Amino acid sequence: MGDYQIKESPEVYDAIVVGSGAGGGMAGYILAHAGLNVLMLEAGPFWDPAKDALQLRWPWESPRRGAGTTRPFGDFDAAYGGWQLEGEPYTTVAGTEFEWFRARMLGGRTNHWGRISLRMGPDDFKPTDGITEEWPISYEEVKPFYDRVDRMIGIYGTVEGYPNEPDGIFMKPPKPRLGELYIARGAKKAGVPVLPGRGAVLTESSPEIKGRGTCFYCGQCGRACKVYGDFSSSSCLVMPAMKTGNLKVIDNAMVREVLTNDEGLATGVSYVDTKSLQEYAVRGKTVILGASACESARIMLNSKSSAHPGGVGNSSGLVGRYLHDSTGASAWGFLPQLLDRKRFNEDGVGSVHIYSPWWEDNKKLRFPRGYHIEYGSGLNMPGYGFLNWVPGAVGMVAGKNGETRDSGGYGALLKQDYRRFYGASIGMAGRGTALARKDNYCEIDPTRVDKYGIPVLRFHYKWANEEVEQAKHMQDTFKSIMHEMGAVVLSSEQGPETKYGLEAPGVIIHEGGTTRMGNDPKTSVLNKWGQAHDCKNLYVVDAGPFVQQGDKNLTWTILALSMRTAEYILEEKKKLNG
Amino acid sequence: MNRRESLKALGLLAAGAGVLTTACNGESAKEARIASETSNKLPGVEDWEHERTQKLLEEKFFTDHEMATITVLANIIIPKDDVSGSASEAGVPDFIEFIVKDLPSNKIPMRGGLKWTDVQCQKRYGNAFIKCTKEQQIELIDEIAYPDKAKPEMQQGVAFFSLMRNLTASGFYTTEMGVKDIGYVGNRPGVWNGVPEDVLKEHGFNPENFLG
Numbered sequence: 001m002g003d004y005q006i007k008e009s010p011e012v013y014d015a016i017v018v019g020s021g022a023g024g025g026m027a028g029y030i031l032a033h034a035g036l037n038v039l040m041l042e043a044g045p046f047w048d049p050a051k052d053a054l055q056l057r058w059p060w061e062s063p064r065r066g067a068g069t070t071r072p073f074g075d076f077d078a079a080y081g082g083w084q085l086e087g088e089p090y091t092t093v094a095g096t097e098f099e100w101f102r103a104r105m106l107g108g109r110t111n112h113w114g115r116i117s118l119r120m121g122p123d124d125f126k127p128t129d130g131i132t133e134e135w136p137i138s139y140e141e142v143k144p145f146y147d148r149v150d151r152m153i154g155i156y157g158t159v160e161g162y163p164n165e166p167d168g169i170f171m172k173p174p175k176p177r178l179g180e181l182y183i184a185r186g187a188k189k190a191g192v193p194v195l196p197g198r199g200a201v202l203t204e205s206s207p208e209i210k211g212r213g214t215c216f217y218c219g220q221c222g223r224a225c226k227v228y229g230d231f232s233s234s235s236c237l238v239m240p241a242m243k244t245g246n247l248k249v250i251d252n253a254m255v256r257e258v259l260t261n262d263e264g265l266a267t268g269v270s271y272v273d274t275k276s277l278q279e280y281a282v283r284g285k286t287v288i289l290g291a292s293a294c295e296s297a298r299i300m301l302n303s304k305s306s307a308h309p310g311g312v313g314n315s316s317g318l319v320g321r322y323l324h325d326s327t328g329a330s331a332w333g334f335l336p337q338l339l340d341r342k343r344f345n346e347d348g349v350g351s352v353h354i355y356s357p358w359w360e361d362n363k364k365l366r367f368p369r370g371y372h373i374e375y376g377s378g379l380n381m382p383g384y385g386f387l388n389w390v391p392g393a394v395g396m397v398a399g400k401n402g403e404t405r406d407s408g409g410y411g412a413l414l415k416q417d418y419r420r421f422y423g424a425s426i427g428m429a430g431r432g433t434a435l436a437r438k439d440n441y442c443e444i445d446p447t448r449v450d451k452y453g454i455p456v457l458r459f460h461y462k463w464a465n466e467e468v469e470q471a472k473h474m475q476d477t478f479k480s481i482m483h484e485m486g487a488v489v490l491s492s493e494q495g496p497e498t499k500y501g502l503e504a505p506g507v508i509i510h511e512g513g514t515t516r517m518g519n520d521p522k523t524s525v526l527n528k529w530g531q532a533h534d535c536k537n538l539y540v541v542d543a544g545p546f547v548q549q550g551d552k553n554l555t556w557t558i559l560a561l562s563m564r565t566a567e568y569i570l571e572e573k574k575k576l577n578g
Numbered sequence: 579m580n581r582r583e584s585l586k587a588l589g590l591l592a593a594g595a596g597v598l599t600t601a602c603n604g605e606s607a608k609e610a611r612i613a614s615e616t617s618n619k620l621p622g623v624e625d626w627e628h629e630r631t632q633k634l635l636e637e638k639f640f641t642d643h644e645m646a647t648i649t650v651l652a653n654i655i656i657p658k659d660d661v662s663g664s665a666s667e668a669g670v671p672d673f674i675e676f677i678v679k680d681l682p683s684n685k686i687p688m689r690g691g692l693k694w695t696d697v698q699c700q701k702r703y704g705n706a707f708i709k710c711t712k713e714q715q716i717e718l719i720d721e722i723a724y725p726d727k728a729k730p731e732m733q734q735g736v737a738f739f740s741l742m743r744n745l746t747a748s749g750f751y752t753t754e755m756g757v758k759d760i761g762y763v764g765n766r767p768g769v770w771n772g773v774p775e776d777v778l779k780e781h782g783f784n785p786e787n788f789l790g
Contacts, residue, residue: 052622056765059752061620063631064680065673066752070627080624175772181783216767342777347764381765382751384677388744395726408724410655410743415662415759418747422760 006270006279013039015569016269016284018255018299021108022555023541023562024290025233029240030566032247036573039282040238041253041271043291044080044104049111049224049235053078056218056226059383066383072101074383078111078224078232079103083506087451090442091458098323098442098459099506100294106251107234108292109509110555111224115200115231115351116374117155117556119146121164124550131368132435132548136519136528139166145560151208153231153559156349157198164550165195165357171204173197174217174349179377179426182335184354186485192373192477193359199351200231200555211240219378221350230350231555253280254452257303257312258287258538264307266538269299272452286537286569289515290562293544294323294442297514298457301444313515313532318525320443322436322513323461324549327371329471329501331478332427333489334389336397339420346379346423358432358551360473367469371432371551373477379423389490390421396488426487430474434467434505436513436548461505471502510554512543530565541565634679640689643706647692648674648742650708654719655746662759665750673749684741691738698735 014036017028024040032038049055054076059065062075069075072082081103090100103109122139143166149155150169157170173196176184184194201221202214212235213227221230228235241247252274259268259281268283289296297320303312311319358370380386394417395407409417445458475494482489494501505511518524521533530545532538541562543554619628640648652665652674665671678684695718699707703714710718722728722735723743750756772778778785 054620054622057620058754058765059757060754063635063676065677065748067677067681067748069680070624070630078622086626174770178773178777178781181773181778181781185783217770218765218767220765337781342774342780343761343763344774344777345764345766345768345770346773347768348770379762379764382757382760382762384748384752385744387747387751390747391740391743392725406724407726408740408743410719410723411657412659414743415656415659418751419661419760422762 004279006281008281009283011283013037013282013284014573015039015286015288016041016282017288017290018269019043019108019290019292019295019542020106020238020249021233021290021292021542022110022558023543024288025107025110025237025241026559026562027288027290027539027541027566028247029237030563031569032241032244034570035246036570038241038247039284040247040249041255041269041282042106042249042251043254043274044106044108044251046249046251047080047106047111047234048239049078049107049228049232050226053111053224053226055220055223057223059381064384067385073112073222076220076223078222079109080105088456089448089450090456091445091448093458093460096460096462097504097506098461099504100457100459100511101506101509102292102295105234106238106249107232110231110233112222113555114374114553115221115349116355116553117198117200117231118372118552119166119168120550120552120557121166123164124548124552127548129362129368133518135547136517136524142557142560142564145564146556148563149556149559151206153200153236154202154206154209154212155198155200155556156203158196160195162193162195162357168198170198171202171206173199174203174353176353177346177348177378178341179335179338179423180354180375182337182485182487183375183377183426183428183481186483186487187356187481189484190477190480191359192356192481194354194356197352197355199349201349201351202229203349212236215349217345217347217349219347219350219380223350254454255291255299256452256454257299258289258535260303260305260307260312260535262307264305264312264535266312266535274452277452286539288539288541288565288569289544290541292542293512293514293546294320294457296540296542296544297442298444298454300515302455308535313525313535313538315534316522316525318438318516318523320457320514321438321441322516322547323440323442323459323511324434324436324513325505326508326510326549326551326553327432327434327467327470328429328503328508329474329494330427330429331475331482331489331491331501332425333482333487333491334393334421334424335426335485335487336424337486338424339397340400341379341423343379343423347381348378352376365469365473367466367473368435369433369470369551371430371470371474373428373430373474375426375428377426387418387422389425390418393421393488393490425490428478428481430471430477431508431510431553432467432470432474432551433549435464436516436546437464440505442514459506463499463502463505468496468499468502471500475500510543510549512546512549512554515540515544516547517545518547529568530561531568539565539569634676637679638675639679639685640675643708644689644692645671645675646708647695647706650715651695651742652746652749654715655743656750662755665746668750668753668755670746670749674745677745677749684745687738687741691735691741694734694738
């Protein structure tokens with residue numbers, strides 16, 4: 001020990017994939033199945049849902065009863081990570097805000113995600129309002145890849161023909177829970193459409209999907225699925241790719257930079273083993289970054305050489321720029337109609353049972369684009385804090401005898417109150433389009449490094465009026481749905497002082513845009529294939545290439561685009577060999 | 579793999595084995611609870627998380643007097659009734675001891691609130707809370723259990739009692755006894771076919787056209 005030494009491997013891989021989430025997983029899967037010799041580097045440990053998921057555990061098996069002390073989404077959640085990681089800081093410029101969620105594990109954030117799987121529509125790729133730039137590709141070009149992702153991974157939903165909300169190849173959706181029936185009825189009265197949900201959960205078996213079990217309705221997708229009944233990159237992509245014998249995973253491998261030669265082409269990457277702190281360099285003919293939008297940007301910006309003085313692939317100066325998350329705001333309350341409700345197993349699936357696609361005409365509104373609404377309700381598994389709202393709600397509605405008691409209480413009556421109110425809560429959350437702006441970005445903090453000595457990211461992100469107006473519209477909509485369904489609102493009233501409950505950027509964990517694609521190398525980082533304009537054997541397959549996301553959660557589009565990029569790489573190889 | 583094969587893969591169809599049978603069996607569940615509070619590390623729990631939990635379990639925060647007060651308060655909040663046992667029978671005081679170490683922002687509100695309670699009782703009844711009569715204890719609790727009608731000078735007590743009530747409910751309804759009491763019947767493999775028909779009818783929904 002003591003000497004700084006880099007271990008260099010003599011092997012030259014056909015491709016090195018950095019990251020094992022949706023983007024990296026899909027690229028690795030396609031390339032390994034095509035016979036390429038692929039090395040995948042993952043910053044966290046190997047993780048197999050079959051063994052490591054905390055699915056079907058009871059609340060008492062957690063000493064903190066599921067509280068989110070070490071895992072922000074609760075003690076049973078499947079993400080190793082959070083918005084803050086020990087020894088891996090990031091900074092924000094004063095007066096701006098960004099929260100960066102990272103999961104360090106095989107499969108990354110796909111192990112715990114909400115499985116809500118929406119395609120971006122024709123207007124998302126080619127906007128008709130002229131407010132954001134067009135993608136260099138259209139929905140029609142991506143559609144065949146969406147179709148293949150649907151069949152390969154499995155998704156439930158219903159064919160609706162709804163504008164700019166393309167249908168897919170769907171399995172049957174789960175039926176609504178009782179609270180969701182009330183929500184659907186209230187929403188309809190409020191003029192808000194409600195559709196069955198769309199989620200990456202196997203509600204049916206399929207001859208095209210091997211080695212994965214069918215959903216048995218525990219409602220715990222967030223804990224990852226031991227029978228691989230939902231989509232995690234670990235179980236559905238990386239492990240099957242490993243089985244081909246063509247893909248090797250090195251875990252606990254934190255990538256420092258992309259290595260390049262004098263001509264500026266990528267020759268491999270360097271990484272540090274997070275356990276032993278040994279430094280390594282590995283060589284590959286192609287380097288594919290799927291480390292997450294901000295992490296891939298960080299790697300590129302940290303990969304400086306004489307050929308790439310501003311970081312590899314960054315001659316445009318746009319790496320890290322156009323960072324955008326989804327907007328998010330929410331409301332919740334309870335339904336007096338659900339008090340003292342009959343008990344039954346209402347776990348359902350762990351993704352959405354119903355949702356509302358965007359329905360408004362923007363010509364009448366003070367903001368562009370829109371949002372969808374995700375709904376929740378149910379006789380949910382008890383967990384830390386799940387009844388905290390009940391004593392306060394007691395005084396808001398008449399009891400069985402018609403009299404309203406004071407809020408609070410204790411003793412036998414309180415026990416009856418907990419039983420009475422359990423399962424009566426309902427919630428809704430908007431997820432909308434935040435505009436991709438050049439002025440919202442991440443860059444390398446000139447003064448800080450993480451515990452591995454890697455320079456960290458510094459964020460500069462501010463919401464603008466468009467996003468705030470959208471959040472205001474969400475709150476008005478929630479209020480009107482709640483009113484129409486006869487719910488009692490418990491979430492606090494939001495106004496301009498709280499940006500109408502608009503979550504800080506990054507909180508929704510839909511960040512993208514940092515290495516956007518385009519036809520002009522001066523105004524984009526990647527071409528329409530996800531290939532760096534100024535480093536031809538470097539590709540990005542996470543949400544970095546997104547020019548502008550719609551209000552559709554990112555993952556399905558990441559999968560489709562990564563598949564498309566991987567097949568482009570195969571075609572380019574063929575051309576070279578042919 | 580169809581659903582039956584899914585369950586087989588989980589070991590849930592084999593009699594007497596697997597997650598589900600363990601979970602449904604009272605004795606095993608109790609063992610599981612104790613295990614989680616001692617040394618067993620569940621698969622999928624990170625090493626640093628486990629070490630952190632172990633360290634917290636070794637620490638003692640509340641004094642014996644504080645624990646005795648917590649026990650009395652918890653049983654006032656959740657007493658035994660026809661349906662289930664009391665908070666202390668469900669191990670709530672031990673949970674509270676753990677959770678304030680796990681979420682340390684609760685330490686001062688809990689310690690200070692317990693002291694506030696004793697000081698009030700000393701002034702009124704000349705005794706610490708646990709030494710007061712049941713009637714005296716309830717007299718004080720009645721003044722801090724109802725936020726909207728509590729006097730301004732009792733608001734610190736209200737804040738403490740609300741925290742104590744929340745921690746007690748969290749600790750109680752997440753045990754096997756509490757889960758049974760509240761009537762949660764999930765966390766087991768099954769088939770979700772929507773809301774049962776009798777419930778749909780009771781709530782006036784059409785079983786055929788439920789989104790209509």
